[in-house]
Amino acid sequence: MHRAIRILAADEPNAADWLSAWSDFATALITLGTLGAAIAAAIATYGTLKAQSTQLAEARVQEKRAQAGQFAVWLSGDMTVSFSNASNQPIYDVLIRFEHDGVSRKATRHLVSPDHLNGRLPAITDQLRVDLQVRREVLSKPTAESIEALNREWCQAGLSVEFTDAHGYRWRRDPKGRLAEVPEQRD
Known part of the structure; x- marks a missing residue:
């Protein structure tokens, strides 16, 4: 124990x-x-x-x-269609469209070289000037003010543009200047 x-x-x-x-x-x-x-x-x-x-x-x-943001197309008051590529690479397959008041025009350019600032597109410029002249003649009693208003209206309608950048991306800029990538089309 x-x-x-x-x-x-x-x-x-x-x-x-x-x-x-x-x-x-x-x-x-x-x-x-x-x-x-x-x-x-x-x-x-x-x-x-x-x-x-x-x-x-x-x-x-x-x-x-970046490159797409450096490419621009615009319509000036004298109806000149101009473009600028401020990037250091080319832009390809440019398609410019103008659609307003029943008028539809387009122009193409295969290549816009780098640093091409303030280029002109004479063919579409001439077409738009003729179209605008026809519209001016349709005005009943055209005045300097009514012609200027018509010019402003057309310039504000603007241009849209589609193009391909150096990396192969397709872009669209609408008449308001907004840039968007174009989705790839699949066959």
Whole structure:
């Protein structure tokens, strides 16, 4: 029996056991804290990567649109159709359209070289000037003011243009100047 009492006495915690238990508890708390910090770091890293991915996608879109944004076509007050390629690469397969008041005209140009600033398209310019002259003659009692108003109306109607940039992307700029990529046509 003496032996049984001794075993029970050995099972009672002593200072070393209490110290070991507190050490295990502290280790568990540190482990949980480390795990929490790792989870927080993973969440922050994911957020950063997502933001960088969004910025990279936006930069790619801007890079893709860069050349297209430097090509313009306009109609001046004297009905001259002009164009400008301010980029350092050529523009291909240009299709210019004018549609207003029952008049529909178009012009094409296969290539617009880089740095071609303020080019003219004489054929469509001549057609539009004739069309506008016909409209002026239709006015009942044309005055300088009514002719000027007609000129402004036609210039505000504007031109639309489609073209292909040096990377093979097709673009459309509407009469209001808005630029949009033309979706690929699949056969």
